[in-house]
Each structure stands twice: as C-alpha cells, then as structure tokens.
Amino acid sequence: MAVRTIRVIGDEILYKECKPVKEMTQRVEELIEDMFETMYENNGVGLAAPQVGILKQIVVIDVDDGNQYVLINPEIIEEEGSQTGQEGCLSVPGKAGIVTRPQKVKVKALDENMEEFVLEGEDLLARAICHECAHLHGQLYVSLVEGELMDTTEEVEE
Ligand code: GNR
Numbered sequence: 301m302a303v304r305t306i307r308v309i310g311d312e313i314l315y316k317e318c319k320p321v322k323e324m325t326q327r328v329e330e331l332i333e334d335m336f337e338t339m340y341e342n343n344g345v346g347l348a349a350p351q352v353g354i355l356k357q358i359v360v361i362d363v364d365d366g367n368q369y370v371l372i373n374p375e376i377i378e379e380e381g382s383q384t385g386q387e388g389c390l391s392v393p394g395k396a397g398i399v400t401r402p403q404k405v406k407v408k409a410l411d412e413n414m415e416e417f418v419l420e421g422e423d424l425l426a427r428a429i430c431h432e433c434a435h436l437h438g439q440l441y442v443s444l445v446e447g448e449l450m451d452t453t454e455e456v457e458e
Pocket residue numbers: 343344345346347348351386387388389390391427428431432435
C-alpha cells in the first residue's frame with residue numbers, strides 16, 4: 301500500500317478520457333488500495349484514478365456513510381432533482397466553488413470483483429458520484445462553477 305502523488309490542475313492527464321477496465325488484475329487491486337490510502341491521507345471523500353495519473357475508469361468514494369465504494373466503469377443511469385453547494389477537488393488545492401448537481405443519482409458500475417451493481421446516492425454521495433465520474437471523462441468541477449472560484453487557504457499578513 302502506498303500514498304500516491306495527486307496530479308493537480310494544469311496536468312494534461314486530468315483532461316483525458318479514461319479507458320474501461322476489462323479484468324481485475326493484481327495491479328488494479330493495488331491501485332484501488334492505494335487510491336483509498338491516498339484519499340484518506342488527503343481527507344478527500346472521493347478519488348478518481350486519473351488524479352493519481354492512471355487513465356482507467358476507477359473511482360473510490362467514502363462520504364462517511366459506513367461504506368467504501370469502488371466504482372469501476374461507472375455509468376450514471378438516472379438523475380433526479382438538484383442541489384447547489386460548495387465543491388472542492390484534491391486536484392485543485394486551496395480552492396472551492398459553487399456547483400449545481402443532481403440531488404439524487406443512480407449509478408451502474410462494477411465492484412472490485414467485477415460484479416455489476418447499482419448504487420443510489422443522495423446529497424453529498426450524489427455530488428461525489430457526479431464529481432468522480434466527471435474526472436473519468438477529463439472534466440474538472442471548475443468548468444461548472446457558478447460565480448468565482450474561492451480561495452480556501454487563509455492568507456495571514458505579517
Ligand atoms: O474531497 C473532496 N471533496 C468534495 C466535496 C464536494 C464535492 C466533491 C468532492 S470530491 C473531493 C475529492 C476529489 O477531488 N475527488 O475527485
């Protein structure tokens with residue numbers, strides 16, 4: 301297990317389309333473990349493989365609902381309602397912005413055993429699912445921000 305380096309905005313890999321995973325391998329298993337470790341180390345609620353430099357359709361999510369979700373080749377199949385709120389991204393450090401997302405989503409994906417499942421998420425889980433799936437298609441939340449991108453780091457003047 302290892303904490304991997306997170307790619308940040310401007311890195312061209314973040315803007316590329318990710319490839320579907322065809323089979324579970326030891327490499328992919330290790331990647332998933334490392335993605336969880338990297339996400340927890342950086343206090344994130346989700347992480348997509350391109351953020352650690354791998355162009356594969358893999359997402360991990362933990363929004364503190366008692367579950368650790370692994371989504372391989374995810375596809376959002378239903379969206380309902382809308383929520384407008386603050387969003388951040390580990391690949392856009394020190395910034396946050398207001399983004400409107402569906403209030404509820406249904407996503408179809410494969411789990412770590414390559415078994416298909418459908419996950420329904422609301423509130424932050426729906427937001428995280430949308431945010432992570434967008435990463436797999438080379439999209440960052442900054443392109444969806446309403447108004448200004450805000451600074452979240454305190455600037456202390458001397
Ligand atoms: O840690 C994260 N917090 C977050 C907050 C609101 C909406 C989405 C997110 S995901 C983000 C981690 C990240 O960059 N995942 O790609």
